Each structure stands twice: as structure tokens, then as C-alpha cells.
Amino acid sequence: MIEAEFIAALRRLPLHPGALGLADDVARLGEHILTTDTLVEGVHFLAGDPPDDVAWKLVATNLSDLAAKGARPEGVLLNYPLGADEWDRAFLAGLAAALAAFDCALLGGDTVSLPAGAPRVLTLTAIGADAMAPARSGAVPGDDLWVTGTIGDAGAGLAIARGAAGPATLLAAYRRPIPRVAEGRLLAPQVHAMMDVSDGLLIDAWRMAAASGCAVTIDLALVPLSADYRAFGGDALAAATAGDDYELLFAAAPDAPIPVPAARVGKFLAGKGLSLTEHGNAVPLPSRLGFEHRA
Amino acid sequence: MIEAEFIAALRRLPLHPGALGLADDVARLGEHILTTDTLVEGVHFLAGDPPDDVAWKLVATNLSDLAAKGARPEGVLLNYPLGADEWDRAFLAGLAAALAAFDCALLGGDTVSLPAGAPRVLTLTAIGADAMAPARSGAVPGDDLWVTGTIGDAGAGLAIARGAAGPATLLAAYRRPIPRVAEGRLLAPQVHAMMDVSDGLLIDAWRMAAASGCAVTIDLALVPLSADYRAFGGDALAAATAGDDYELLFAAAPDAPIPVPAARVGKFLAGKGLSLTEHGNAVPLPSRLGFEHRA
Numbered sequence: 001m002i003e004a005e006f007i008a009a010l011r012r013l014p015l016h017p018g019a020l021g022l023a024d025d026v027a028r029l030g031e032h033i034l035t036t037d038t039l040v041e042g043v044h045f046l047a048g049d050p051p052d053d054v055a056w057k058l059v060a061t062n063l064s065d066l067a068a069k070g071a072r073p074e075g076v077l078l079n080y081p082l083g084a085d086e087w088d089r090a091f092l093a094g095l096a097a098a099l100a101a102f103d104c105a106l107l108g109g110d111t112v113s114l115p116a117g118a119p120r121v122l123t124l125t126a127i128g129a130d131a132m133a134p135a136r137s138g139a140v141p142g143d144d145l146w147v148t149g150t151i152g153d154a155g156a157g158l159a160i161a162r163g164a165a166g167p168a169t170l171l172a173a174y175r176r177p178i179p180r181v182a183e184g185r186l187l188a189p190q191v192h193a194m195m196d197v198s199d200g201l202l203i204d205a206w207r208m209a210a211a212s213g214c215a216v217t218i219d220l221a222l223v224p225l226s227a228d229y230r231a232f233g234g235d236a237l238a239a240a241t242a243g244d245d246y247e248l249l250f251a252a253a254p255d256a257p258i259p260v261p262a263a264r265v266g267k268f269l270a271g272k273g274l275s276l277t278e279h280g281n282a283v284p285l286p287s288r289l290g291f292e293h294r295a
Numbered sequence: 296m297i298e299a300e301f302i303a304a305l306r307r308l309p310l311h312p313g314a315l316g317l318a319d320d321v322a323r324l325g326e327h328i329l330t331t332d333t334l335v336e337g338v339h340f341l342a343g344d345p346p347d348d349v350a351w352k353l354v355a356t357n358l359s360d361l362a363a364k365g366a367r368p369e370g371v372l373l374n375y376p377l378g379a380d381e382w383d384r385a386f387l388a389g390l391a392a393a394l395a396a397f398d399c400a401l402l403g404g405d406t407v408s409l410p411a412g413a414p415r416v417l418t419l420t421a422i423g424a425d426a427m428a429p430a431r432s433g434a435v436p437g438d439d440l441w442v443t444g445t446i447g448d449a450g451a452g453l454a455i456a457r458g459a460a461g462p463a464t465l466l467a468a469y470r471r472p473i474p475r476v477a478e479g480r481l482l483a484p485q486v487h488a489m490m491d492v493s494d495g496l497l498i499d500a501w502r503m504a505a506a507s508g509c510a511v512t513i514d515l516a517l518v519p520l521s522a523d524y525r526a527f528g529g530d531a532l533a534a535a536t537a538g539d540d541y542e543l544l545f546a547a548a549p550d551a552p553i554p555v556p557a558a559r560v561g562k563f564l565a566g567k568g569l570s571l572t573e574h575g576n577a578v579p580l581p582s583r584l585g586f587e588h589r590a
Contacts, residue, residue, distance in 0.1 A: 019370070106310050108317060108321070108329065
């Protein structure tokens with residue numbers, strides 16, 4: 001079953017009010033929000049990726065969902081498949097580093113054994129408190145579309161992890177993303193809608209527009225690219241469809257103060273769908289806007 | 296790495312106060328408690344098990360941890376590996392049945408794809424409210440040890456699932472356990488310590504005694520066995536080491552009112568460790584008290 005079909009079926013089950021119709025990356029439960037992400041070896045990370053980086057990324061991707069809600073990370077639950085000593089020890093080191101870096105604590109979890117040869121499947125559930133951000137459905141026509149940081153570095157880093165030559169900075173963007181927790185808390189009171197860029201700038205902007213019942217247009221010339229990414233030979237369209245950026249994408253009124261470094265990349269309009277320009281000239285949409293099978 | 300070693304390493308990470316030192320089956324977070332369990336194909340369920348039963352068991356095992364805390368189930372998060380349509384549809388049917396049966400709602404989750412041929416790895420995280428039960432560490436010398444229901448049925452059911460001849464009732468005990476949610480809420484105010492029997496009566500009683508800093512003795516002649524289990528040819532020692540029962544095990548003062556059907560199977564004593572009797576005569580401990588690799 002494909003993801004969209006499965007989620008449609010889940011929506012016919014008894015849903016908790018805090019499930020928000022399964023239309024968001026988080027669930028709300030009293031004063032807390034919950035998010036969960038599973039990483040699969042061979043799908044979300046490479047078998048040869050350093051285990052400490054896998055741990056870091058598992059924490060970072062979950063905390064990025066909390067960041068998009070302007071929440072303070074409170075704790076995490078870990079579901080871990082026990083394996084080879086060396087891998088487990090390196091994973092624990094990465095987990096310790098990530099929890100320390102993001103000021104987050106372990107709440108609990110579960111360990112299991114896998115059949116011999118099975119790919120690792122790792123789940124982390126993160127709980128945040130004091131979520132201040134609006135839903136991703138709050139953008140209105142006339143809002144500007146903004147994004148923090150630079151886009152495309154992680155996509156280039158994936159190519160480097162697979163064997164391409166390139167700088168360590170790009171590889172680190174892929175393996176050790178930094179969730180924008182502090183930025184999320186500063187932005188939350190100023191924005192109409194916010195989410196993290198996990199599957200690609202274009203597809204995630206399209207999703208925000210769809211959830212908000214409006215259209216969005218992005219100018220590729222405004223997509224922020226790092227000097228390393230440009231030197232690697234990447235272009236804006238590749239960056240905007242690569243995913244794994246874990247930057248914050250947000251809609252804000254033209255006169256809203258933007259309290260963190262960010263780039264204005266587009267505009268929300270009446271209507272629906274995504275359109276692209278480059279220096280103001282129309283550009284056809286690519287056939288693939290980002291990763292569609294990941295939740 | 297073995298589970299005990301991994302958990303010892305986790306205890307050296309920053310722990311949330313609600314992690315309860317990773318010594319319990321649940322974590323506490325404000326008014327809520329959290330528990331999470333992962334089921335692995337080929338480890339916790341058989342590849343040929345009906346998918347709707349796998350869904351049921353995934354929900355039931357998690358809610359059993361909430362039951363042991365006297366909590367009211369509030370919602371669940373599901374981490375699901377998408378696969379063949381038929382399996383996914385049957386799983387959804389079982390999930391719907393379990394959520395309806397236990398009056399529980401879906402809060403959210405994540406779907407992933409697995410590499411071809413990889414065993415399914417399913418995680419559910421359950422959140423409960425209003426947990427009224429004490430920790431498993433509260434037993435004191437002089438308390439009686441009690442257990443709800445009957446023990447060993449699921450162990451016999453596993454043998455039947457693997458091909459042995461036997462009644463459907465025992466197979467159902469293995470595939471469709473009923474978490475003792477209502478019993479847990481009634482018992483919570485009366486008990487000194489409570490947990491669910493997931494890995495085996497002996498090992499779980501030993502764990503309760505160890506957490507409580509006392510010894511426990513169990514009389515095998517008092518272990519409650521169903522008529523079907525006896526007819527299947529099972530004995531008390533096999534029952535008490537089989538696991539997967541999801542009954543409630545609890546310590547209570549001799550004069551405490553016990554508001555649900557239950558059997559008194561032993562006694563807490565000063566000292567430490569587990570001892571066995573049968574009709575009052577000492578019985579040597581078996582080499583294996585239950586499943587030790589499962590959390």
C-alpha cells in the first residue's frame with residue numbers, strides 16, 4: 001500500500017482530537033506535542049554511514065519537527081534493534097552527543113533483536129513542550145514564503161556519502177543536520193504557518209499551500225545556496241527538490257518582523273498549486289518535487 | 296550488545312526525571328504516562344501470523360503496560376512499514392478492532408518503506424492518563440503475590456501457532472491477548488506494586504522482588520491454569536516460564552481487599568531472590584525463568 005492510501009485508511013479509525021486529522025507532523029496532547037520518525041537502513045540511511053551520525057540524524061529529524069512548532073524539546077523515547085557491539089557503542093556515542101547538543105533527555109524506549117541480516121529499523125519519538133507555532137495551514141494570500149539557512153547542502157552530502165568528491169561541510173549537512181529549535185521558538189509568534197523542510201523545498205511549500213487553501217509561487221533565483229554547494233556544481237532546482245534540509249519554511253505577512261536570518265523565496269497567492277519562476281520568468285515544474293514516500 | 300549492557304549505557308545519558316531511571320515499563324510526563332513496544336517479524340511474531348492478530352497484539356502489549364499502571368488509555372502512535380496491500384489491509388482491520396475494543400484513539404505516527412525481503416518491524420507508543428498505580432518497587436516483606444486470569448495459555452498458543460494440535464482458545468490467548476485495563480484501574484489503589492506478566496511469571500515476579508529489595512516465593516500448585524491448558528498437557532512450571540500472558544502481577548498486604556478475580560500465588564519475604572515450592576515443598580529453580588532479551 002502506498003503511504004497516502006494507508007494514511008487515508010488510518011483517518012477512518014478512531015482519531016484522537018490531538019491527532020489533528022493526521023494532517024500535521026505532530027500530535028498534541030495537553031501541554032505537550034509528540035512526533036515520531038523511523039529511519040530504515042538502506043532507505044533513510046546507508047549501511048556504511050557512521051553509526052554515531054545515524055543516531056544524531058535520528059534525534060535531529062525528530063527535533064526538527066518540534067522546532068517547526070516552536071516547541072521546547074523535553075524528552076525522547078528510543079526503539080532500538082540490538083546488534084554488533086561496535087555499531088551499538090558508536091550509536092550510543094552519537095545519541096549522547098545529540099542529546100547534549102540539543103539539551104534533550106532520554107525518557108525511555110524498547111530494545112529488540114532482529115533476525116540475522118535484517119536491516120536496522122530505528123524509531124525515535126520526541127516530546128516537546130510549550131509549542132507556540134500555528135499549524136501549517138495558516139498561510140494566507142499575500143504572505144511571503146521564507147526559509148532559514150541554505151537549501152541543497154544535504155542533497156549534495158548524500159551524493160558525497162555515495163562516493164562523489166566534495167567538501168566535508170556538505171557531507172556533514174547530510175549526516176549531522178542541526179534542527180532549528182531556537183529559531184523556531186523566535187519565529188513562532190511572527191508566522192502564519194511553519195513546517196520543516198524534510199522532503200524538499202518545493203514539495204513542502206506545495207504542502208503548506210495545499211493545507212492553507214492557497215497557491216504559492218517560488219523564485220528559484222531566491223533559493224539560498226551555500227558557497228560550498230555552488231562550488232560542488234549544484235543548481236537551485238536540484239537543491240529545492242533534494243530534501244533532508246531540516247530548515248524552517250514559514251509564511252509571514254509582508255510587514256512581520258523576521259527575528260532570525262532567513263531568505264524570502266516566494267509568495268502565497270489566491271488559488272491553488274505551486275508555480276516556479278527564476279528572476280521573475282516562469283519556469284516549468286519538474287516532474288519530481290521531492291521525496292513523496294516519506295512522512 | 297545485550298539488552299542489559301545497552302540499558303546500562305543508556306542510564307549514563309541525560310535522563311529525564313520521568314524516565315524513572317529506565318527501571319519501569321513506562322515513563323511519566325506530567326499527567327501522562329508513555330510506553331513503547333516494538334514487534335519484529337520472526338522474533339515477536341511469526342511470518343505466517345494473521346496480520347490482524349499482529350495489529351491486535353501490538354496494541355494489546357502496549358496497553359497492558361498502561362494497565363499495570365492503573366492508567367486510562369488515551370492514544371497511540373504507530374510506526375508502520377508499508378508492504379503488500381493484502382497484509383496492510385488486514386493489519387488495518389486488526390488495528391481498528393483493537394482500538395475499538397480498548398476504547399483508544401490514534402494520535403499519529405510514521406510510515407516507511409523497507410528494503411525488499413526485510414522482516415517487518417512495527418512500533419507502537421501508547422499514552423495513558425490518570426495512572427494511579429504505585430511503582431513495581433513497592434512490595435514489602437509480608438505482602439502476598441497475586442496474579443489475574445490464568446497463566447501459560449499464550450505459551451501453549453505459541454506451540455499451536457507453530458503447528459501443534461490444540462484448541463482455538465489457547466491460540467487466541469497468544470494472538471489476541473486482552474490487556475487488563477479495567478482490572479488495573481480497580482487494583483491500583485489496593486496494591487503495593489504491580490506490573491504485567493510479559494516475559495514469564497517467574498522472571499517478572501523476580502524482577503518485582505528485586506526492584507522492591509525483597510525476596511519472593513511462589514508455590515507452583517497455586518499458579519492458575521485453565522482447563523484448556525491442562526487438557527493440552529501443560530504443567531505449572533512451563534506456564535510460569537512461558538511469557539506473553541499479559542496478566543497483572545501484584546503485591547498486596549494480606550488484609551487488602553482484592554476487587555477483581557485473581558489468584559494468590561506467593562509471598563514476599565525479607566532477603567532477595569526467588570524461590571519455588573509446590574504444595575509447600577521446595578522445588579529447584581529452572582535454568583530459564585522466562586524471556587530475558589525482551590524489554
